[in-house]
Amino acid sequence: MSRYVLPVSVLGTVVGGAVLLKDYVAGGACPSKATIHGKTVIVTGANTGIGKQTALELAKRGGNIILACRDMEKCEAAAKDIRRETLNHHVNARHLDLASLKSIREFAAKIIAEEERVDILVNNAAVMRCPHWTTEDGFEMQFGVNHLGHFLLTNLLLDKLKASAPSRIINVSSLAHVAGHIDFDDLNWRERKYNTKAAYCQSKLAVVLFTRELSRRLHGSGVTVNALHPGVARTELGRHTGMHSSAFSSFTLGPIFWLLVKSPQLAAQPSTYLAVAEELEGVSGKYFDGLKEKAPAPEAEDDEVAQRLWAESARLVGLEVSHGSSVKAQSLPR
Secondary structure, eight states: GGGHHHHHHHHHHHHHHHHHHHHHTTTTOOOOOOOOTOOEEEEEEETTTTHHHHHHHHHHTTTTEEEEESEEEEEEEEHHHHHHHOOOOOOEEOOOOOOOHHHHHHHHHHHHHSSSOOOEEEOOOOOOOEEEEEEEETTBHHIIIIIIIIIHHHHHHHHHHTTSEEEEEEEEEGGGGGOOOOOOOOOOSSOOOOHHHHHHHHHHHHHHHHHHHHHHHTTTTEEEEEEEEOOOOGGGGGGTTTTTOOOOOOOHHHHHHHHHHHHHHTTTTHHHHHHHHHGGGGGOOOOTTTTTEEEGGGGGGOOHHHHHHHHHHHHTEEEEOTTTEEEEEEEOOO
């Protein structure tokens, strides 16, 4: 019997060490215990994955949570799940299709009319590595949803966010932004051969640049904005990547995936942290990798590129940009 003791002990040590290593790599839980009673939170793409878990975490802290999703059946189901799990009945589903400028304007108008305040906006929804699809308004899908949709939504809600200050905007980007490049000659991939990976990286770089320029424009307003990489998570976002399509890759890369890929719950911790942490009050224009502030890619810190992207994005979505950060909607040429 004693001959089994050492192997079992070694196995226990290995498993325990692996679990601790995974927790370390994953970045851990949000360290802040702050509550947000009385605050209104909007989370886009909140019917599944990181978005749903972020909404759940913020509902636990007492917020009035608005799930903004394209698929209302899934959104209503997610809201019901969150209400049941948190016993917070202030969790509601609202329709928002970020691939439609019309839908974004309708959603924003309803929020402005019906909500007294908006304290936290989590721009979480994303499309990743999809085929060469276009939005309702003709934008390349990844650039259109990941950047332009949230750009328009945020600008339309800025006055409400300012009136609710101190308030926060959290933009979910990705480590993939480091491989991105903003091609102003062909933002929507109409001239080049479509590269689904490069398009995704461009869209996530655009998110970080938007964060930087928006922070500059919001200086002194009481509204902060930060971007983050949540980590690689087991969600529906990767359904177009083919990462697990072969038995060989699943077998050979399985241990690596297990170590590096987070659960949606863990991947939601950075967004939760940026939304509630008292020590981040006043922190703006930064990029976080997990729970830690880090320098983004060099192009993401280029103010000239950020300002040019802002102007081009405003033109594409039909916003007239005046001095400062105020904007107003224009009719968009079709």
